[in-house]
Amino acid sequence: MNWVAWKMLNGDPVKYLGTVFGVGFGVLLIAQQCSIFVGIILRTANPIADVREAQIWVMDPYLQNADEIKPLSDSDLYRIRGVEGVDWAVKIYKGLARAKIETGNFRQVILMGVDDQSLIGAPVKMIEGDIRDLKRPDAIVMDQYGYKYLWPNEPFQVGREVEMNDRRAVIVGICDVSAPFQSFPVVFTRYSQAVQFVASERQQLSFVVAAPRQGYQVDEVCRLINEQTRSIGEKSGLIAMPYREFVWINIKYYLENTGIPVNFGITITLGFIVGTAIAGQTFYLFTIENLKQFGALKAMGVTNWGIVGMICLQASVVGVIGLSIGLGLTALFFVATTRLLPDLRGLHLMWEIAGGTCLAVTLIICLASALSLRKVLTLEPAVVFR
Amino acid sequence: MNTLLMPESSINTQSPLKVGVACVKLVKEFGDGANRNRVLHELDIDFYSNQLTLLVGPSGCGKTTLISIIAGLLFPTSGDVELFGTPQSRLKGGKLVRFRAQNVGFVFQQYNLLPALTATENVCVPLLIQGVPRSQALIKAKEMLDRVGLATRAGAYSRELSGGQQQRVAIARALVHEPRLLVCDEPTAALDGNSGRTVMQLIREVSVQPGRVVIVVTHDSRVYSYGDRMIEMSDGRVTNISNSPSSSMTDSQVISQFKSKETH
Numbered sequence: 001m002n003w004v005a006w007k008m009l010n011g012d013p014v015k016y017l018g019t020v021f022g023v024g025f026g027v028l029l030i031a032q033q034c035s036i037f038v039g040i041i042l043r044t045a046n047p048i049a050d051v052r053e054a055q056i057w058v059m060d061p062y063l064q065n066a067d068e069i070k071p072l073s074d075s076d077l078y079r080i081r082g083v084e085g086v087d088w089a090v091k092i093y094k095g096l097a098r099a100k101i102e103t104g105n106f107r108q109v110i111l112m113g114v115d116d117q118s119l120i121g122a123p124v125k126m127i128e129g130d131i132r133d134l135k136r137p138d139a140i141v142m143d144q145y146g147y148k149y150l151w152p153n154e155p156f157q158v159g160r161e162v163e164m165n166d167r168r169a170v171i172v173g174i175c176d177v178s179a180p181f182q183s184f185p186v187v188f189t190r191y192s193q194a195v196q197f198v199a200s201e202r203q204q205l206s207f208v209v210a211a212p213r214q215g216y217q218v219d220e221v222c223r224l225i226n227e228q229t230r231s232i233g234e235k236s237g238l239i240a241m242p243y244r245e246f247v248w249i250n251i252k253y254y255l256e257n258t259g260i261p262v263n264f265g266i267t268i269t270l271g272f273i274v275g276t277a278i279a280g281q282t283f284y285l286f287t288i289e290n291l292k293q294f295g296a297l298k299a300m301g302v303t304n305w306g307i308v309g310m311i312c313l314q315a316s317v318v319g320v321i322g323l324s325i326g327l328g329l330t331a332l333f334f335v336a337t338t339r340l341l342p343d344l345r346g347l348h349l350m351w352e353i354a355g356g357t358c359l360a361v362t363l364i365i366c367l368a369s370a371l372s373l374r375k376v377l378t379l380e381p382a383v384v385f386r
Numbered sequence: 387m388n389t390l391l392m393p394e395s396s397i398n399t400q401s402p403l404k405v406g407v408a409c410v411k412l413v414k415e416f417g418d419g420a421n422r423n424r425v426l427h428e429l430d431i432d433f434y435s436n437q438l439t440l441l442v443g444p445s446g447c448g449k450t451t452l453i454s455i456i457a458g459l460l461f462p463t464s465g466d467v468e469l470f471g472t473p474q475s476r477l478k479g480g481k482l483v484r485f486r487a488q489n490v491g492f493v494f495q496q497y498n499l500l501p502a503l504t505a506t507e508n509v510c511v512p513l514l515i516q517g518v519p520r521s522q523a524l525i526k527a528k529e530m531l532d533r534v535g536l537a538t539r540a541g542a543y544s545r546e547l548s549g550g551q552q553q554r555v556a557i558a559r560a561l562v563h564e565p566r567l568l569v570c571d572e573p574t575a576a577l578d579g580n581s582g583r584t585v586m587q588l589i590r591e592v593s594v595q596p597g598r599v600v601i602v603v604t605h606d607s608r609v610y611s612y613g614d615r616m617i618e619m620s621d622g623r624v625t626n627i628s629n630s631p632s633s634s635m636t637d638s639q640v641i642s643q644f645k646s647k648e649t650h
């Protein structure tokens with residue numbers, strides 16, 4: 001009877017395509033909306049996540065997110081370096097500055113000041129120039145999309161000058177970074193240089209990043225830093241945390257304190273509801289429209305288990321093909337849009353979301369099957385005579 | 387008793403009449419309490435094999451209810467149906483479904499063909515239900531289609547067939563697994579006079595055979611002549627049983643008639 005079930009499914013190509021694309025469209029809606037939401041929320045932590053060398057981040061304990069920074073003092077750095085288990089610890093500056101170009105065009109930029117000696121915190125992926133040139137006086141490295149914001153339609157050119165908060169700076173390299181949340185250009189420079197750019201602020205030490213010595217666990221070193229920096233003096237102390245935790249604090253901050261999750265949450269909830277409704281509904285209707293046929297089959301001696309098998313087979317086929325279409329279209333959407341729109345760069349279909357979508361759509365199709373099965377199974381075979 | 391009304395003469399006078407299906411004190415009520423509605427009143431009816439029994443009567447008199455019970459699609463409130471020696475009450479759940487799959491063929495007023503399947507594929511469904519391999523089932527189905535004169539439309543879908551042709555496919559489907567009981571509910575009601583007569587003639591010629599009970603429900607007086615015996619019902623009771631004049635065409639005559647119709 002599986003063969004009959006299969007035939008019933010694709011015997012009417014219009015209805016079959018309608019059902020499969022209905023499920024596919026539902027999948028697309030869910031996967032695409034969730035991917036954009038998660039991708040954008042992850043961006044809030046991208047400047048931190050990009051500093052791959054830093055396993056431990058130390059900051060003011062009242063800091064809520066990486067964009068609202070209460071600076072540390074230089075002595076904090078030495079306190080951290082003195083903690084047992086710390087291999088190295090260096091300063092990181094993170095703040096905002098204004099970059100102005102020769103035409104007068106200017107942009108607010110995210111300014112990252114990296115360790116003068118080790119260049120820890122500097123971008124990993126260079127497109128033009130050499131990261132070591134960052135050690136030259138007034139040197140900065142700008143991310144490629146920032147460069148394109150400032151000089152639209154101009155080729156990358158190392159050696160150009162910009163004014164950073166009215167101070168001269170020279171672009172020695174162009175790099176690639178993960179898209180930041182605000183879509184600002186990202187400018188890297190040495191810590192000491194960053195301090196000069198933002199000289200008006202009294203203290204500039206945003207973060208200290210550190211690494212554990214061999215034989216020490218990250219968590220253990222964080223605990224040691226917390227204990228030992230708290231014990232000294234009346235000062236408010238410091239807090240150290242593993243890099244992942246800091247990334248999450250940022251994400252949580254944006255989730256809890258901005259309108260993004262509410263707005264976006266509504267959108268993805270709607271996408272999810274509409275998506276599952278379309279997927280479930282189309283399949284439910286497909287079965288219900290065939291109710292009379294199932295009734296005739298029951299009269300002719302197909303057992304209830306036989307009917308269950310037929311509907312499950314149809315559900316699996318519709319589910320698998322619908323999911324493939326939907327996830328394929330989602331992936332295609334991101335490939336196409338991220339090429340065309342730089343603002344969407346870095347957004348993609350995450351496998352966790354693909355998996356979650358599969359799960360959700362499988363559940364909803366099972367539910368739709370169960371509902372339609374209930375109708376079919378309780379159907380009096382005698383209705384075929386009506 | 388009804389058996390007293392057994393026809394003295396029929397076209398099958400050569401062989402003695404054998405009871406295939408017997409209703410014993412059959413009662414069917416719908417609803418309960420104040421809404422209780424008795425639709426069948428203690429019916430005792432015998433159906434003989436090797437003949438075509440017409441079940442006639444005004445709309446709402448209980449014909450469909452009766453054949454639904456006989457075919458095992460509906461349970462009686464009380465009483466029983468003996469199906470070729472087996473009391474139906476002993477067939478429970480899966481057993482009854484399997485009995486239906488093996489022993490009952492259905493022809494419906496609305497044909498009820500699966501639109502996604504071709505004529506041949508529709509005809510082989512009862513064989514597939516019994517677990518016959520598809521290749522074998524398709525061969526048998528083709529033969530059966532040939533017997534109802536539709537060999538040339540084997541690959542057609544129901545939307546490509548006329549009502550009469552669809553009903554002939556349905557007849558082939560009802561008989562392909564050689565059931566011992568064929569029940570037809572108003573098989574001609576949706577057809578024009580000519581197609582209706584063709585369908586009745588076909589049912590008569592290809593389905594009536596020793597060992598098989600054929601029951602045709604109808605209130606289409608134009609086709610009364612195709613039955614061997616006519617049971618008249620009114621308000622859930624049998625009011626009259628009579629022999630009806632029968633067509634005496636042979637099998638091959640009927641088929642050749644259909645085949646000549648197919649060609650134009």
Ligand SMILES: Nc1ncnc2c1ncn2[C@@H]1O[C@H](COP(=O)(O)OP(=O)(O)O)[C@@H](O)[C@H]1O
Pocket residue numbers: 416417423425443444445446447448449450451452
């Ligand atoms: N499922 C049901 N529930 C309640 N009443 C029913 C049901 N099926 C049939 N009836 C009633 O039983 C009576 C006989 O119906 P039916 O057997 O369909 O008559 P016929 O086929 O002779 O026209 C009618 O009055 C009808 O309303």
Ligand SMILES: [Mg+2]
Pocket residue numbers: 449450451571
């Ligand atoms: Mg009826």
